[in-house]
Amino acid sequence: MYIQYTMDPLCLPMDLEDDIPENHLVRVVNTAVNRLDDAIFDAAYPGGGRDSYHPKMLTKIIIYAYTQRIYSSRQIAKAVRENIPFMWLAGRQRPDFRTINRFRSQRMKDVLQTVFTTVLEFLADEKYISLDHYFIDGTKIEANANRYTxxxxxxxxxxxxxxxxxxxxxxxxxxxxxxxxxxxxxxxxxxxxxxxxxxxxxxxxxxxxxxxxxxxxxxxxxxxxxxxxxxxxxxxxxxxxxxxxxxxxxxxxxxxKTDPDAGYGSEENYAYLEKKEIQAVVKYGSYHKEKSKAWKENVGMIENWTYTETEDTWMCPAGQTLHFRKESKEIVESGYEIRKRHYRSESCEGCPLREVCTKAAGNREVVVSLEQLRYQKQAREILRSEEGPALTVRRMTEPESVFGQLKSNWGFRRFLLRGMEKVTPQVGWLSLAHNLLKQATNDQKRKAAIPQ
Known part of the structure; x- marks a missing residue:
């Protein structure tokens, strides 16, 4: 009449793997972390004291926890005690919440980037992803700090x-x-x-x-x-x-405010990409405004003037020549140096375009970074090329789906920790979890496409 039911303990521990389906996400996490070289974690363990929990085990349970929308170290420790997939990953070991929190925030802060890069290389080698293009975008996640940021x-x-x-x-x-x-x-x-x-x-x-x-x-x-x-x-x-x-x-x-370089099309970013020999398909602040009729007809904009490189002079729409006066330097917060050149007109007196060009009493003076203009010209040519619009559309969709997954599906809208040293690894854990979840999804699609 009833299925036999007993709570009497077994003589031997049950094999938890029998209760985990073959295509379960936890198996993908386990396989990916097992492929990592143990030497990667050596830098996080200087030695001495009692034996530590294996870093691969802790890495597995944290990544899997993030895929399950579990971010609190106490909740992760609870899952390791009560949840079968977590128990299987941990090998029935039970690290407490302090151990978990210390591992993900302190021990892994200098190692996580290597782990992330290595997993990314595995995914690229197996054709899950392509590294031909990098799509960059930003999103707002609340800090565990001042709300007025x-x-x-x-x-x-x-x-x-x-x-x-x-x-x-x-x-x-x-x-x-x-x-x-x-x-x-x-x-x-x-x-x-x-x-x-x-x-x-x-x-x-x-x-x-x-x-x-x-x-x-x-x-x-x-x-x-x-x-x-x-x-x-x-x-x-x-x-x-x-x-x-x-x-x-x-x-x-x-x-x-916490992102002083929020404009991706800055001179510093362009210079970095050029140094790394990466083609910059990155919009700058005024890119869309340049397309407007008002911008093109604005005689006061230096972008509408003519620059003569051999003489280092600018000519305005009224035919006046602006000569070089001096060079100044601006040091941004990161330490990058911007060289700005100052030019001044010989005489703006009687100029028919003066009222629409400048409201200053003296002659027109402009300050410009020639490097920034050069970078903007290169970016403009790429963005308006045949390939540019297609890449722009992909840039709008590729990162947005990731942000939607993290914020809407996973409910991650606020950091639990404070300070860049602790917040940065948290983003790394989220990214690792997202990549392995996508791998698991693609594995299921591949298997479904194979004729039975």
């Missing part, structure tokens, strides 16, 4: 306008508070800025330097000292920061 485009524009108003008000106060004859030289600085124009950090830097020179002549001028301090310590750094934010934003609405 994103820069929004509208906020940057609003704060930049307010800052410019503060600068104009500052100079207006100088004129109102002091006798016109006493501060006659200061009155000339405001028209240089262009009272109704948009300020640039470069122009504000020039004015600040002039005021600092005047302060050396009048060291007791309290108002002048206050203005210089306000410009140098507050307004100028903020304006420079807003300009950098707008460059990083490009066509996007926001980017994360």
């Amino acid at each position: 994103f820069v929004w485009g509208k906020a940057v524009s609003k704060h930049k306008v307010k800052l410019q108003e503060q600068v104009h008000a500052l100079f207006a106060n100088i004129e109102a508070a002091e006798d016109q004859e006493e501060h006659e030289c200061l009155g000339r600085d405001l028209p240089e800025l262009g009272e109704s124009s948009e300020l640039s950090s470069e122009k504000l830097e020039q004015v600040t330097q002039k005021l600092e020179a005047q302060l050396l002549e009048k060291p007791k001028d309290k108002l002048l000292k206050k203005v210089v301090r306000k410009l140098r310590k507050d307004l100028l750094p903020r304006l420079l920061k807003y300009e950098q934010y707008q460059v990083l934003l490009g066509d996007r609405n926001s980017f994360s």
Whole structure:
């Protein structure tokens, strides 16, 4: 009437492998990790003390846990005690949550990249993936930290306008508070800025330097000292920061503060790819804007001017020549050095295009990185070639499916650990788990395609 049921213990432990289907994902994880050379893990174990759990066993249970949407070290330890596939991978051993957490965050931080690369090579050798193209995109995953980590485009524009108003008000106060004859030289600085124009950090830097020179002549001028301090310590750094934010934003609405290189089409990235002899099919911030009619008709954009390399001069649409003045250097946060060249027109007086070209009182001056323009030209030619549109479409689909898997299917929307040293390995574990899950899916498709 009933199937025989007993809870009496067996004399011998049961073989857990009998309970795991042949095409189960856990077998794919087990096979992939077993193929790794034990020497890969040696660097993480300097020796001494009691014997450690085998790193391959810990690697298996962590990868498999991530495929099952289990990210907490306590939940992984619980699964190893209660879940048959986990018990099989662990060989019935029971590492506690501290051991698991220490292994994935500390021991593996310098080894995980090698493990990931080796598994990737296995997948490439067996034709699961192709390494001909690399598709890059970004996604936002919350940090286990401050929630105010994103820069929004509208906020940057609003704060930049307010800052410019503060600068104009500052100079207006100088004129109102002091006798016109006493501060006659200061009155000339405001028209240089262009009272109704948009300020640039470069122009504000020039004015600040002039005021600092005047302060050396009048060291007791309290108002002048206050203005210089306000410009140098507050307004100028903020304006420079807003300009950098707008460059990083490009066509996007926001980017994360934790990603200072959010614009993939930066000069530093292009230089890195060129050094590695990798063809850069990477869009830069203004790529889509360049296609618009407004951009092409904007006579003030240096991209619409003519550059003569032999003479190192620029010619604007009005026929004026801008000659080289000086070179400056900008060091970005990573330490990369950007060389910028400064050019100035001989005379913009009486130019019919002046109103639409510049609102500055003096002659037009531009600052440009010739290397960045060269990289952008190369990228533009590739992106608009026959192959470019097809690669662009694939770039929109290849990475997005991965992000959809991690965030929607696996529910991974927030990091559990803090600090780049701990967060970076967590991304590595997720990537390993994703790749092996795709391998298991492809294996099933291949078997299904074989006639029975």
